[in-house]
Amino acid sequence: MARWSYPHPRPSEITPHAAWMNRRHFMAAASLAAVAAPFSHTGPAMAAALRTQPGPFQATDRPTSLEDITHYNNFYEFGMGKADPSAYGAGFQPHPWTLSVEGLVAHPRIWDIDQLMATMTLEERLYRMRCVEAWSMVIPWDGFALATLLKQAEPLGSARYVAFESVVRPQQMPGQRAVLDTLPWPYVEGLRLDEAMHPLTFLAVGLYGQTLPNQNGAPVRLVVPWKYGFKGIKSITRIRLVEQMPPTTWNRMDPTEYGFFANVNPDVDHPRWSQATERVIGASGFFGGGRKKTLMFNGYGEQVAGLYGQMNLRAQF
């Protein structure tokens, strides 16, 4: 009878200890992928279900419909019309995607988006969103606090600001192929470090329990609910910790109209229109639900007013 000899794995085949310790995460991700498989391919992100738990800071307003959230968008990379991102976003491929956390950090890292979503505990947060154009929505985002990601990277003492950069893909984004560029690409944004580390500041990877549609900034976007919506940079590729205040796209376009801080403030008007009221998308209706009075810091004053203490909000708008 021949001695049965069991196969000796090569050292390169042995699962690293860290991965083995994280096996439950991988199993969850795998089962999620199996469920999502009929809906996802490398290509346009068909919505895949996300496993989330309820998060803090829930708004008490009525959520805007998924239809309105996904068909009324400012995403000039796909075109200037509100319906353009949903109409022309299908060719965009948010997978595979990497998000680089770099700059003045102790542990820079290039995250694969799927790895990031598997690692982070995803929360669902219902946030108000106020656009500088004086309309607003209430959106149930799914994601995690930006602070979680930044803490893992460990910002150095010299880091004062966080700079964000979006994507340039003219072959997939018709708005970036226009003869006359509407905006300079890539779209860039920035936050002061304390704003970025605030628990309200959110990186969204989904909405309404599904992965982000392309027109909403797939696969990962920023949400800063007490600031005007243009601060919510979409399809982020890089997050960099820096010492100097970084350039932001709309401020570059017109510094008299769009500031770096862009805090929602009914007392500081846009040069061309008032910011005292807003049209609530989906609620105002044709014959007038009417406009809603805009709240200071979009109603998040209790949470964030402390960040701005003595600052002159009219000068630093």
Next chain:
Amino acid sequence: MPWRFETWVITLLGLMPAALYFWYGAHDQLGADPVNVFERWLGLWAVRFLLVTLCITPLREVSGYSLLRYRRTFGLLVFWYACMHVAVYVALDQQFDMAVLWRDITHRPFLMIGAGAFTLLVPLALTSNTWSIRTLGRRWRGLHRLTYGVAILAAVHFLMAFKTYTPTSVGYAAALGLLVLWRGRQVTRMRTASDRGDMTQP
């Protein structure tokens, strides 16, 4: 002359875009921001008809084809659309909040310019009839040169209405500007001709 059949047809057809979008709006088919969309649609058609009125004389000069008899009809359509545009802004958008409206009109150049364009349209509309032409005589022509002022104010208002310059707003503003310039050169040439005592141009 104003009671000609075609003028009624043109007016009715001209008001169709407004009626259509009003119907859409009332049936929740104008998308997520219906009041804003309707307001902009009405403004756009006011500009379109304004372009038509400004093209009539150049068209006649270039091709000899005269649509002069219909210019009043199109001019009045500009006025109706401007009225509706303002009405939607006052009634549906700002909900008759007079305090806010007054503050906006007096503080926002964008709105001041729009209000200016509308204000200039009022005397033009009021004098768009045969009685006025007869009564005002030569001064009627001078008064109706205000159309060029309306065109310039409307172009600037249009350009200021969006966050950035859009192909649409730049296109229409350029068209309006070109037509105003064309007519400006025309008027200058006529003045020079009349100075020389040479009145060959009508």
